[in-house]
Amino acid sequence: MKPKKVTIIGGGIAGMTAAWELAESGVTVDLIEKSGFLGGHAIQYTCKATSECLNCGACSVEKMLKNVVENDNITVHLSTEIEEIGKASPFSVKIKKSAVFIDGAKCTNCGICFDKLKDTGLIIRGYSKNNLPLFAINPDKLADNPNSLKEICPEGAIVVNAAPAVSKLTADAVIVATGFTPFNAARKGTYGYGRFPNVINGLDMERIKRQNGFLARPSDGAPAKKIAFIQCVGSRDENLGNLWCSQVCCPYALRSAESLKHKNPDLEITVFYMDIQNTGKSFPVFYESCKNDIRFIRSIPVDIFPEENGDLRMRLFDETQGSPEMETFDVVVLSTGIMPNTENKKLSGQMGIILDADGFFAFADDLNKTATAKGGIFIAGTAQGPKTIADSMTQAGQAAAGALKYLGVTK
Amino acid sequence: MTTDVLVIGGGAAAVQAANRLSTAEYPVTLAGPGQQQTAGKGVEVIAGATVIDVTGMPGDFTVKLASQGKAVTKKAGVIVVASELAVTPLLGAYGLTAGETVLSLSGFEALISDDAKRGKVLSGEKTVAFLAGFAQEGNPLLMKRILTCVDHLTGVTGCTAYVYINNIKVADDGLERLYKKGRDKGATYFKLQQAPSVSQDGNNLSITFHDPVLRSDIELSPDIIVCEESLTADPTHPALAKALRIDLGPMGFLQKENVHRLPVGSNREGIFVVGPGRDVENLTKSRADIDNMLLRVRALIGDGSLSVTAKAVVDRDKCVTCLTCYRCCPHGAITWDNKAIISPVACQGCGICASECPMDAIQLADFTDAEMMDRVKAAANAAGAPKIVAFCCRNSAYEAGMMAAAFNYELPKGLQMIKVPCAGKVDIQYILNALAVVDGVLVLACHTGNCKSEVGNTYAKWRVNDAYRKLEMVGIKKERLVFATLASNMAADFARIAKDMENIVREL
Numbered sequence: 001m002k003p004k005k006v007t008i009i010g011g012g013i014a015g016m017t018a019a020w021e022l023a024e025s026g027v028t029v030d031l032i033e034k035s036g037f038l039g040g041h042a043i044q045y046t047c048k049a050t051s052e053c054l055n056c057g058a059c060s061v062e063k064m065l066k067n068v069v070e071n072d073n074i075t076v077h078l079s080t081e082i083e084e085i086g087k088a089s090p091f092s093v094k095i096k097k098s099a100v101f102i103d104g105a106k107c108t109n110c111g112i113c114f115d116k117l118k119d120t121g122l123i124i125r126g127y128s129k130n131n132l133p134l135f136a137i138n139p140d141k142l143a144d145n146p147n148s149l150k151e152i153c154p155e156g157a158i159v160v161n162a163a164p165a166v167s168k169l170t171a172d173a174v175i176v177a178t179g180f181t182p183f184n185a186a187r188k189g190t191y192g193y194g195r196f197p198n199v200i201n202g203l204d205m206e207r208i209k210r211q212n213g214f215l216a217r218p219s220d221g222a223p224a225k226k227i228a229f230i231q232c233v234g235s236r237d238e239n240l241g242n243l244w245c246s247q248v249c250c251p252y253a254l255r256s257a258e259s260l261k262h263k264n265p266d267l268e269i270t271v272f273y274m275d276i277q278n279t280g281k282s283f284p285v286f287y288e289s290c291k292n293d294i295r296f297i298r299s300i301p302v303d304i305f306p307e308e309n310g311d312l313r314m315r316l317f318d319e320t321q322g323s324p325e326m327e328t329f330d331v332v333v334l335s336t337g338i339m340p341n342t343e344n345k346k347l348s349g350q351m352g353i354i355l356d357a358d359g360f361f362a363f364a365d366d367l368n369k370t371a372t373a374k375g376g377i378f379i380a381g382t383a384q385g386p387k388t389i390a391d392s393m394t395q396a397g398q399a400a401a402g403a404l405k406y407l408g409v410t411k
Numbered sequence: 412m413t414t415d416v417l418v419i420g421g422g423a424a425a426v427q428a429a430n431r432l433s434t435a436e437y438p439v440t441l442a443g444p445g446q447q448q449t450a451g452k453g454v455e456v457i458a459g460a461t462v463i464d465v466t467g468m469p470g471d472f473t474v475k476l477a478s479q480g481k482a483v484t485k486k487a488g489v490i491v492v493a494s495e496l497a498v499t500p501l502l503g504a505y506g507l508t509a510g511e512t513v514l515s516l517s518g519f520e521a522l523i524s525d526d527a528k529r530g531k532v533l534s535g536e537k538t539v540a541f542l543a544g545f546a547q548e549g550n551p552l553l554m555k556r557i558l559t560c561v562d563h564l565t566g567v568t569g570c571t572a573y574v575y576i577n578n579i580k581v582a583d584d585g586l587e588r589l590y591k592k593g594r595d596k597g598a599t600y601f602k603l604q605q606a607p608s609v610s611q612d613g614n615n616l617s618i619t620f621h622d623p624v625l626r627s628d629i630e631l632s633p634d635i636i637v638c639e640e641s642l643t644a645d646p647t648h649p650a651l652a653k654a655l656r657i658d659l660g661p662m663g664f665l666q667k668e669n670v671h672r673l674p675v676g677s678n679r680e681g682i683f684v685v686g687p688g689r690d691v692e693n694l695t696k697s698r699a700d701i702d703n704m705l706l707r708v709r710a711l712i713g714d715g716s717l718s719v720t721a722k723a724v725v726d727r728d729k730c731v732t733c734l735t736c737y738r739c740c741p742h743g744a745i746t747w748d749n750k751a752i753i754s755p756v757a758c759q760g761c762g763i764c765a766s767e768c769p770m771d772a773i774q775l776a777d778f779t780d781a782e783m784m785d786r787v788k789a790a791a792n793a794a795g796a797p798k799i800v801a802f803c804c805r806n807s808a809y810e811a812g813m814m815a816a817a818f819n820y821e822l823p824k825g826l827q828m829i830k831v832p833c834a835g836k837v838d839i840q841y842i843l844n845a846l847a848v849v850d851g852v853l854v855l856a857c858h859t860g861n862c863k864s865e866v867g868n869t870y871a872k873w874r875v876n877d878a879y880r881k882l883e884m885v886g887i888k889k890e891r892l893v894f895a896t897l898a899s900n901m902a903a904d905f906a907r908i909a910k911d912m913e914n915i916v917r918e919l
C-alpha cells in the first residue's frame with residue numbers, strides 16, 4: 001500500500017505533535033509553516049522551574065521540535081503558506097513559498113548575515129538550536145531593505161527570487177494547527193505598551209527570561225526588582241467582545257513569578273487579577289506557596305503612569321484595605337492572552353470549515369474537539385480555542401488518531 | 412506476547428476506552444467496580460473486580476484480580492487505567508446539613524432535571540444561593556456545572572440566583588460566555604476571599620458577608636442553598652498504584668505531573684492512565700486521552716510483535732542477585748529468575764541500575780563504564796584550560812549546553828561536555844576519576860520532578876554528596892565539584908553555571 005499523506009498547516013507545538021505522531025505511524029507528512037521557524041509561540045518560552053519543575057511544558061516543545069527535525073517521514077516547508085486547497089480527499093494543496101528565504105541545505109548557521117544586518121532587523125535568529133536553519137528573513141523588514149540581502153551570505157544560502165514559488169502537494173487528510181495571535185496590548189492604550197519601555201507583555205517576558213536567565217528591564221537591562229503582573233489583558237473583556245478566558249496566562253504568570261522569586265528572593269511581586277485559574281492537579285499546594293511569595297490584589301488597574309527613571313506608577317485598589325493608593329513598579333508585565341489567529345477567516349474560507357462565535361475553528365463533535373464538519377479535515381491546538389502546551393499536545397494526538405482512522409491506517 | 416488489553420475502571424471513561432480499543436480490534440477485558448452494562452459486544456467484562464497483583468512485563472503482564480470473592484488471572488499486553496472521580500458533598504465545611512432546602516450540587520442537578528420535582532420546588536419566586544470555592548479551590552469542571560445550574564435557574568420565572576464564590580474557574584471552552592449569560596439574565600455573583608457566614612435553622616437559611624467597599628454587612632435569606640462538592644481521585648488509587656507498581660501522583664491521581672508522562676503515560680511502559688485516572692477530567696478530555704492511549708498501544712504492541720534492542724544488559728556471571736537493581740529501577744523493568752533480568756521493552760535506558768549495581772554487573776549499550784572512562788580521559792586531554800568536565804543529562808543539560816554553544820554564549824574554553832542518558836548514570840567512580848584529571852566537574856541533571864526516570868537526578872545528587880565526603884578525606888577542595896539542575900531551554904543558565912565553575916577553579 002502506498003503510504004498515506006497528510007498535510008499539516010502550522011508548525012507550532014500542536015502541528016509538530018500531530019506530525020510526529022503520524023510520522024511514527026508510517027504516514028508521510030508535509031508540515032507547512034508560515035514563519036521561518038518551527039515551534040510556534042511556545043518555542044520562545046523558558047523554563048519556569050524553582051527548586052523543582054513547575055510543569056510549564058516549555059521543555060516539551062524543545063523535545064518535540066527535536067523529534068520532528070530528526071524524523072524522515074516529515075517534510076518541513078518553512079516560510080510557506082497555503083494558496084489553495086481542494087474540496088475533498090485526496091486534497092490537492094497548492095503551497096506558496098516566500099520569494100525570499102534562507103536555503104536550509106546551504107546555510108551553515110554561521111550567523112554572518114545576522115551579525116552584518118543586525119541594525120536592520122532583517123535577519124532574525126531562531127529560538128532553539130533545533131530551529132534549522134538558525135536564521136530567517138524577517139518579512140516585515142523586507143520592504144525597507146530591498147537590496148541589502150544580496151551577496152551577504154558567503155554560502156549563497158539567501159535566496160532572493162522575483163516572486164513566490166507555488167507548488168502542488170496532495171493530501172489524504174489535513175490538520176489545521178495554525179495556532180493563535182497573542183493579544184495586542186497596545187489596544188489597551190492606558191497601559192502604554194509600546195510607549196513605556198518597561199511595560200512588557202507575556203511573550204516579551206518569556207523571551208527576555210530565555211535570553212538572560214532573569215528578567216532584565218528593557219530600558220536599562222538591570223534585573224527587575226519590583227514587578228507587577230496585570231492579568232486578563234485582552235481576555236475576559238466585555239468591551240473588546242473577548243468573552244473567553246485564555247487559560248494560560250494565570251499559569252504562566254504564577255509560574256514565572258515563582259521562578260523569578262526563587263532566583264532572587266528579594267524580588268517583590270504583585271499580581272493584579274479577577275480570578276486565578278488552576279495550573280494543574282497540584283494547584284492547591286502550588287497556590288499556597290504563591291500566596292507566601294506574591295502579593296495578590298483582586299482588582300485590575302486602569303492606568304499606568306511613567307516616571308522619569310523608567311519606573312511605572314499605578315493606582316492600586318486592595319479590597320482588603322478599602323481605599324486606593326499609588327505605588328511604583330520597575331517592570332509591569334501585561335498577561336496577554338490567546339486571541340484567534342488573525343488569519344482564521346481567510347483559512348476558514350480556503351478550507352471550507354467554519355469558525356465559532358469567538359473566531360476560533362469550530363468543532364463538530366462535543367466529545368471530540370478535533371473533528372470538523374468536513375471529512376478529512378481536523379483541527380488541533382489553539383486554532384480550536386485557548387489551551388496550554390500540554391492540552392495542545394493531547395489534542396494534536398487526538399487529531400492524529402482521527403486522521404489515522406479516517407485514512408484507514410487504523411480501525 | 413499478547414495483544415490483549417486490560418482496562419481497569421468502572422465508569423464512562425473506562426467503558427469508552429474499552430469500546431474504542433475493541434473497535435481497533437484489540438481483545439479487551441474491562442475489570443473494575445460496577446456492572447459496565449454499556450460496554451460493547453466485543454468486550455469481556457469482569458464485574459466488581461479489584462487488582463491484587465501484577466507480574467510480568469509489557470506485552471506479557473499477568474494480572475491477578477479478585478472478583479466477587481473469586482480469584483481471576485488475566486494475561487494482558489497492555490494495561491489501561493480509567494477510573495472515575497469520587498464526588499463528595501462539602502456541606503459540612505459550611506456547617507450545613509442536607510435537607511429539603513439545603514442541597515449538594517448533584518442533588519440540585521437531579522432536582523432540576525426531574526420535571527415533577529422541579530415545578531414543585533422552584534415555584535413561587537425562589538431565591539437560590541450557591542456556595543463554592545471556599546471549601547476547596549475548585550476547577551472548571553465543577554464551575555461549568557454551577558454555571559449551568561445558574562443558567563437554568565435564571566430561565567425560571569421569578570427565580571433569582573446568587574453565587575458566593577472565590578475564584579471563578581472559567582478556564583475551559585465556553586465558560587466565560589456562560590458566566591456572562593447568567594449575569595446578563597440577573598444572577599448575582601459575590602466574589603469573596605473568605606467564606607461568608609452561613610446559618611441553617613430548620614428551613615430558615617441566611618448568608619452574611621462583610622463588604623469592605625461599602626463597609627457594611629450584606630445579608631441574604633435564600634430559600635435554597637446549593638453547596639459545592641469535591642471531585643477527587645478514586646480512593647482506591649493508592650492500592651492500585653501499589654499493585655501495578657506505578658507512581659502515585661499529586662492529589663491521589665495515578666500520574667505524576669512530570670511532563671515526560673504526558674499525555675497518558677505512567678512510569679512503567681505498557682501501563683497507561685486516561686481520564687479521571689490521571690486528572691480531574693470530563694468525558695471530552697477523557698476521549699482525547701483515549702485516542703492518545705490508542706496511539707501508544709499501537710506503537711507498543713501494534714502488530715503483535717515487539718522489536719526492541721536491549722539498552723541495559725545484565726552479566727549473569729557477575730550478578731549475585733542482590734536485587735539492588737530491582738529496587739532502584741524507576742520503570743519497573745527488572746525481574747529475576749536466579750539472576751536479575753531486564754525487560755528490553757520496559758527498560759528506558761536510564762542507567763540508574765548500572766550505576767547502583769555493587770557488582771558492576773549491568774552495562775548500558777552506548778554508555779558502558781569503559782566508554783565513559785575513555786570519554787573522561789579524552790576530556791582531560793582536550794585543549795583549553797582550566798579543564799572542566801560537565802556530565803550532562805541528554806534530556807536537559809546536554810541540550811542546554813549545545814544551545815549555549817550555538818547561540819554564542821560565553822563558555823569556558825576548557826569545558827568538555829559528556830553526554831549521559833540520565834544523570835542517574837553518573838557513577839561516583841566517573842566523578843572521582845574525572846576530578847583526578849581535570850580542574851572542575853559539573854554534574855548537571857534535570858530539575859526535580861522533570862527527570863524522565865523520575866529519580867535519576869536524586870541519585871546523581873546523592874552521589875555528588877557521597878563524593879564530597881570522599882574528597883574531604885583526601886583533601887581535595889569540594890568547590891571543584893558542583894551539582895546543578897537545568898532544563899533543555901536554559902542556555903543562559905548553562906553558560907552561567909559553567910562560567911561560575913571556571914571562576915571557582917581559577918581562584919583555587
Ligand SMILES: Cc1cc2nc3c(=O)[nH]c(=O)nc-3n(C[C@H](O)[C@H](O)[C@H](O)COP(=O)(O)OP(=O)(O)OC[C@H]3O[C@@H](n4cnc5c(N)ncnc54)[C@H](O)[C@@H]3O)c2cc1C
Binds near residue numbers: 009038040387389
Ligand atoms: C505569553 C504566553 C505564555 C505562555 N506560557 C505557557 C506556558 O508556560 N505553558 C503552557 O502550557 N502554555 C503557555 N502558553 C500557551 C501556549 O503558547 C500555547 O498552548 C501553544 O503555543 C499552542 O500551540 P499551537 O501550536 O496551537 O499554536 P502556536 O504556538 O500559535 O503555533 C502556530 C504555528 O502555526 C503557524 N501558522 C499560523 N498561521 C499559519 C498559516 N496560515 N500557514 C502556515 N502556518 C501558520 C505559526 O507561524 C505558528 O508557528 C503561553 C501563551 C502565551 C501567550
Ligand code: SF4
Binds near residue numbers: 055058670858
Ligand atoms: S518548569 Fe517547564 S521548562 Fe522547566 S523543567 Fe519544568 S516543564 Fe520543563
Ligand code: SF4
Binds near residue numbers: 232248251
Ligand atoms: S487565565 Fe487568568 S489571566 Fe488569563 S484570561 Fe483566564 S483568568 Fe484571565
Ligand code: SF4
Binds near residue numbers: 757
Ligand atoms: S537502565 Fe534504567 S530503566 Fe533500564 S533497567 Fe536499569 S534502571 Fe531500569
